[in-house]
Amino acid sequence: MDIEELIGTLDLGAKTRLLTGTDMWSLPALPRIGLGPLVMSDGPIGVRGERWSPGDPSIALPSPTALAATWDVELVRRAGRLLAQEARRKGVHVLLAPTLNLHRSPLGGRHFECFSEDPYLTGEIGAAYVEGVQEGGVAATPKHFVANDFETDRFTVNVTVAEGTLREVYLAPFERVVRAGAWALMSAYNAVNGTTMTEHRALQRDLLKDEWGFDGLVVSDWTAARSTEATADGGLDVAMPGPYGPWGAKLEAAVRDGRVAEEVVDDQVRRVLRLALRVGALRPVPGSPGSPAALASAPGPASTSVPDPGPDPDPGPGSGTGLKVAPRAGGDVPIDGVALAREVAARSFTLLRNEGGLLPLEGVRSVALIGPGAAQPRIMGGGSAQVYPDRIVSPLEGLRGRGDVEVRHAPGTDPRIRPAPLAVPCRAVFLDAGGESLGEHPLADAEARWVGRLPADVDADRLGAVEIRGTYTPEMTGSHLFSLVGAGAFAVRIDGEVVFDGFVTSPGGDPATAFLAPPEHRLTAALTAGVPVELRVRHLTAASGGMAFVSFSLGHAAPSPGDDATIAEAVATAAGADVAIVIACTTPEVESEGFDRTDLALPGRQDELITRVARANPRTVVVVNAGSPVLMPWLEHVPAVLLTWFPGQEAGAALADVLFGDAEPGGRLPTTWPLRASDVPVLDVTPTDGEVVYREGLLIGYRAWERAGRVPAFWFGHGLGYTTWSYDSVAVTGTTVTVAVTNTGGRPGREVVQFYLAPPEQDPLRPARILAGFSAVDAAPGQTVITTVYLPERAFQVWTERGWRTVPGEHTVEVGRGVADPRLSATVTVTG
Template sequence: MDIESLIGRLDLSAKVRLLTGADMWSLPALPEIGLRRLVMSDGPIGVRGEQWSSADPSIALPSPTALAATWDVALVRQAGRLLAQEARRKGVHVLLAPTLNLHRSPLGGRHFECFSEDPYLTGELGAAYVEGVQEGGVGTTPKHFVANDFETDRFTVNVRVGEKALREVYLAPFERVVQAGAWGMMAAYNSVNGTTMTEHRALQRDLLKDEWGFDGCVVSDWTAARSTAATAGGGLDVAMPGPSGPWGEKLEAAVREGRVAEEVVDDQVRRVLRLARRVGALEDSPGPGPAPAAPSPTAGSVPAAGGTEIDGTALARQVAARSFTLLRNEGGLLPLGAVRSVALIGSAAGEARVMGGGSAQVFPARVVSPLEGLRGRGDVEVRHAIGTDPRVRLAPLATPARALFLDATGETLAEHPLAGTEARWVGSLPPDVDPARLAAVEIRTVYTPGASGPHEFSIAGVGAFTVKIDGDTVFDGTITAEGGDPAAAFLSPPERRITATLATGTPVELSVRHPAGAFGGMAFVSFTLGHADPSPGDDALIAEAVGVAAGADVAVVVASTTPEVESEGFDRIGLALPGRQDELIARVAGVNPRTVVVVNAGSPVEMPWLEQVAAVLLTWFPGQEAGDALADVLFGDAEPGGRLPTTWPVRQSDVPVLNVTPAGGEVAYDEGLFIGYRAWERAGRAPAFWFGHGLGYTTWSYDTIAVTGTTVTVAVTNTGRRAGREVVQFYLAAVNRDPDRPARRLAAFDVVDAGPGQTVVTTVHLPERAFQIWTEEGWRTVSGDYTVEAGRSVADRRLAATVTL
């Protein structure tokens, strides 16, 4: 039956019910028209599903900054297909991804969750991601529309941005994914030029739907819809979560009172049903429908619709290696040759930081740490030392645990296994738990200490907690939230610590009980039992690491940010590595000139020790296969294929666009078009590494360039002794440039492969938009002479030719 006929079968109450979340993650079923529940899930590196719990594990791909560092649209599309496969395995119809906001400032807390500082690169990779997911019959909702490029006061902040910058920079990636056929879009929390985005008729209805021809569904960010008639008239189609909120009965009343036209509601319903048909949630849909359960989440073993099964573990490892970006390699230290011993140093070497915090978090069934990856080779002695521990919060125990759901009498309603001591159910409880009877959740585990002495335990969460060790109560109190952002309190909660003296090899029973329930049909359970072994202190740990490094052929220091530095809910306060890691690296380099620093961060950090070390390898947040991919790259089984998708500063004070702190409730994007490398070039400042930079394990010559119309052909040769990949970048500059415009812009790119001595040719077409500017009359193509430059980064341009338009 066609969609118009289905709409005609619904009364106003049913129509409105369809537009509001039935719960945290779904829209309601309407059996009378054959509509099943429409389930959504957070992304973008995995598919969490309706349970935010290790009991329902997911593939964890590398972070979006890592995906962007590949500059490989085919690989990103394949990652999208894997995510569709995962979504179908978990019964998910719509993935709440990708994030298309820009790296306006390196202080942005969700920098790791966005692709790039460049709108063109962001748009091309975002389009590939959308196409890959949707080829698998799963919808996407590119987010956060628009100008949600920082976290501070994100619920209330007004972003003041000029029309030219809005069109040419911040809207550009969203326009590209609409061209790619995105089935959804997520409206942001913030306001733009005085109007909150969920009510922004000019951007959501006039531009997105009318001008761009977007036929998909606009979903609010969670709790972003705060009004009834204004959001309905402003272009929003779905208010999440539900069922409480500003729509429901309130929207029905607004229609009956004439404040919202029923034609508006019909259009909203039309868009939701169109989405449902596309993802197979209508009974007569040709789509894939719900997927069967998969036997192994580590392999992503349910094929995407019409496709071949994708090995999720293998793809996660491949993407990680392709994203690793070699920033420095003095004397060709990497790849490592015949080395007998490696000193592997850093807390993140043993407990890998594989993803950023917030809605991007999933629970993989396995995580391969750098220590496991290097020791897995078997032909090299790996000596590990922590050196220093920069973490502010204690990590959860990685011991198997049980979650008990208890009623008011203490009777167990249900019991579920956990991979560690982290409890998290957001929106939905396990299906065998009666929310009406639930009174508390308790985590229980048995821990066997590996060392004697004072062990630290912690409880992180908000509310009342009782912690017991071998039946003795060691904490019984209430932890209160800090700050005004409820998401930050949830994603980065306060912590209380307890010290207990334990003996090596003697097991202890641990338990944490927390009052819990479901409110308005939704559950919010989130707390962690953390742990740290006895420590002699940083001074002793650094001295130990220096000693280990001095006696090894090569020292590899894994330096990382922490969950308190990069996460949803707050912005960064600085770019320095947390703790004493800079000191650790400098001291290790002082005793071993063959020191490699592995930077395990999703966004830029300062590197004051840069000139002291032989090599720097940026691994971003590398996903679940971190350690194996690192071993592949360090020892040359794979080449580090990454190129920087964002400019990397020497010092925070050098960054030309930095501010993310509202003043008077506003952040002014006064820099206009000049963010990223455009701003660096205008400021005349030299960063540590320019946009597009990245070394490989071979060398390249750029031989010839030819132009026919707006088609550019470049020949490059692999002049090294091993096969390699090169990212050929094309930058366009107007010969007679308006001084108020950037010096150049990325206009095209291509990834090529070549064997030793082999020459390859790449041909790209420069898009029309590369020659256009936004004016008061709309888009205008600027004719004249342009210089197109091909090279290895925005600052390493090897060939040039003239394009005349």
């Protein structure tokens, strides 16, 4: 089957219909040419599928910051293969991940969803993620192209940034994943230098497609395409979601009127069909000439017809110039998602401090497990990164599951602004306008969510309301708080009595606000311990154009004696245990898509809790359960600090492994952690008159910290293990660097050997050093390991008005355990 021949069989209407969604998540099928629907789904820690619902559970891996903290490309590649397996299980062809935006400021609301402050580390981890997903026959979609590094006014903000800064910093990870063979890319909401990204011809067409040779598909972020001609000519290929929007019939009319050339549409269709071939959504039609085949070279009419590999080929490695169809069912060895989630979590955990070797815990008989994250950890950030796993192992469950240590639990304080959904099994009842049931589906708790499609057995055309029904038996007598979260018309009944009947309105202009930061209405009810009550929450809603948006919940908080009493209880519990472990966490109101953070403090009274527990028990371990940096005013008063990021569904199991030494904390910081917010060189993310200017140029992250002469709490690349290492020798051949390291401790261990490159001459406007390579090695006690890295050409280059220029002279390569901990150095000489 020749793509050009297929395009030639399509009329203009058929072509333009292929370029926008039939619904929230899929492009249309065209059976007469063998094209099935192309289904897309959010990631990046799991695959939601077309139904964003607890009824369709997903494996939940650790957050992208955690993936980057492993500094292990092969482990990330394995995670990508698992995501591809999940995507195939759910009928998904295109995974909308990974996020390649940078940690420009720790206030960025989606910091947890990005990999690192460093473009090189982001690019290498991102490339491994892309390769792993695409090896499984599923397209990865790196996003958000480009400079979408904060959330405030993200739909309208203009980012002003110099071309050299774009090239060397913000575009660099995208260039790397294009070289790795990404099959799709997502265009961002924001504007860059005055042009909205979905219309940005210079970046999307001239640079991405022409200069870099990207032969994949550019899809808009959802609702980011707001024009017809400008987006089509600007290099966008698919506008999502559909069927409404600026394309479809409007694009067809623009072509017929001569406002958009039909050749532009042909190239867009070519890219859609090429992607469909790659993911197995385009198949032979009986009687048609030829069959779907792998593309063997660069894009264009001359390279879209190659020999047929056969009707059911084995999948091969993904590449930028090759194509494979999705693996046949049963053709892969299944990946154990639970085991991999646990392994990735442990390998990402970053030991920041371990005075006196408190960790791993040995000879411990009793543990006081304290803090809001002990029983209810934050396993993921909010927004499009959310999935619903079928299990979550809390730290409390993980430690109690060992069975060889007594675990005494005290929450201490609750920093959440909103109560969590009522934790009792419920059911969602779908109703028509007359109140007749259209179907029922079980819920794990009092949260209902279907975004995109309703359950298959529910007639969407008849939908008039969705009702959560459940029975709650309180354990305490008193005034219970109920929190209705969602936007629209609601009625709440408790034991048949209507306690609310009205509207809850959603402020703000971001259309995602309804599920990213939905409004709340609070109710109270006097309940008696042991006496069950029936709860019903009805939400008036309807599906439109086949698309559903159901997102609401009923939160609950039982009567509480207050933080003063619960903190005092936690302190007493800590004083009587061999070791105190405090699980401190951020909340959904702090880290999520749709808004930025306002400060770096742990929410609520957690700092006070940690300080008082540490006074009561000098053997205190603080576990920081956060996706981005938090301030630690108690740092010098606790002997051990372990960062677990957002650790995914196996959080507690992995934590028990690391605390007790069954696994080593393998993480190294992918971003610098400040001691004080005032020290952060690049902090503000608030637009001024609709604009954010990247005045700092190339200097973000550790690059900025070094040039500013400031000392953070913990530098980029920092992380401790359970053994010690010596750096023995370094040798350079050309731009190849070989290092010998020895495990000098008494335990097996893993070391991340890091390579930083300094130019021959220092320029205060340029970084003093940049990360140019890294290698993770494992060694037994006393074992010496030799590792070699190849420093990339780009590490020796700078962007000028004439393009890339190699800086000649003697560059210094420093090898060590972090940017602030060099152990060896050597000279690398290059010619211009």
